[in-house]
Amino acid sequence: MKFFKTAVALGALPLLAACASNWDVEGAKMAQNNGSAFQKGLQSEYARLAGLERDEGDWADARLFVGKALAATQGNVEPQVIADRSLPEDKVGELSAAREKLMAAYAAGGKEASPAAAARAQAGFDCWMQEQEENFQPDDIEACKKYFMAGLNDMTAKPMAKPAMAPMEDIIVYFDFNSTALNDEAKALLVKASMMGRGAKAVMVNGHTDTKGSAAYNEALALSRAQAVSEFLQGHGVAGNAIRVGANGESINAVTTGDEVEESRNRRVVVSFK
Incomplete structure (x- = not known):
């Protein structure tokens, strides 16, 4: 897999745990998390992605996902922005639309209503971004995309938490x-x-x-x-x-x-x- 990543993506993640190195997947997985169900789901999902990238020798992405798993123990972590990756030009529109749908579902209360599905959707999106940037493993790209879509569909299939308006109101x-x-x-x-x-x-x-x-x-x-x-x-x-x-x-x-x-x-x- 790829041997470099954007400085923006890596530099934006704080150093949150002295006990875990940049590539300590197990440390990221086991780090204490007193946050919401969504934060705990993100921690688990990002630690899983970190392990997959470490096992493939993609140390830059393993480090990125370890950092995001640890960041999830301290607060909600946003999905990657489009500019964080050097994406093929013909894929930018599709990924931008996917991120827009994810953020709209969050704004509608998806994290609270379906935290596990929301965490899967975000991890799937970041995985899709990462594989699409590398752009040489079509099966992996498709698998990440499907993981994102399944999480998003599960999240939006349920009524969102705390709707701003009563059903059928204008x-x-x-x-x-x-x-x-x-x-x-x-x-x-x-x-x-x-x-x-x-x-x-x-x-x-x-x-x-x-x-x-x-x-x-x-x-x-x-x-x-x-x-x-x-x-x-x-x-x-x-x-x-x-x-x-x-x-x-x-x-x-x-x-x-x-x-x-x-x-x-x-x-x-x-x-x-x-």
């Missing part, structure tokens, strides 16, 4: 001025909406704008926002034939304003369920 996501892009907060809410939508007979997706700009332009912008939400929901398991997309432009405001007024609370898409 979910509202907001947009930047003149934008149809979904920010991280919107994506986290729409993950919840997708779970609710799978059990609904119909999902109503209605777009809105503030009063800045012409009525015709704002109607088109509102429709584009609603379509962006619809595509996200379909990508997260809601049947396309259950979604009803509509646009109200600037005609129905959450906050009453005059014409030509920028108002962030009016730039929204409302998702409701029947």
Whole structure:
């Protein structure tokens, strides 16, 4: 396996245990962990990965995963960011989308609801990143990817812990001025909406704008926002034939304003369920 790693990935991990060397898999596995079930799951998963890399002679990745196992005894550890690895250009999009789904599931309460599955998903993602960077063992790449997907599916199959809204209550996501892009907060809410939508007979997706700009332009912008939400929901398991997309432009405001007024609370898409 590979004999170098990015300085960012290695340098970001603190030295957490004097009793365990950089490659002490057993020490990382047995280190005391008084944290959450998710932290304990991460410790176990990363120690397992460290052992696999050590046994293959990949000392850099063994060191990386030992460090992450030890870090998990002190707090939650994030999955690797895309920039930490020198990935093939044609794989960056797929891995970026996978990490986005993982982080959205976390934001929706996945760590608390399904800690073991969440830990498997994160370890599988980091394993996938590592194998994809090396890019010469297709079976290992596929195995790590499947491990990630299984953990993610198990995590999102259960209702997320402490949902922000009661089931079947409207979910509202907001947009930047003149934008149809979904920010991280919107994506986290729409993950919840997708779970609710799978059990609904119909999902109503209605777009809105503030009063800045012409009525015709704002109607088109509102429709584009609603379509962006619809595509996200379909990508997260809601049947396309259950979604009803509509646009109200600037005609129905959450906050009453005059014409030509920028108002962030009016730039929204409302998702409701029947």
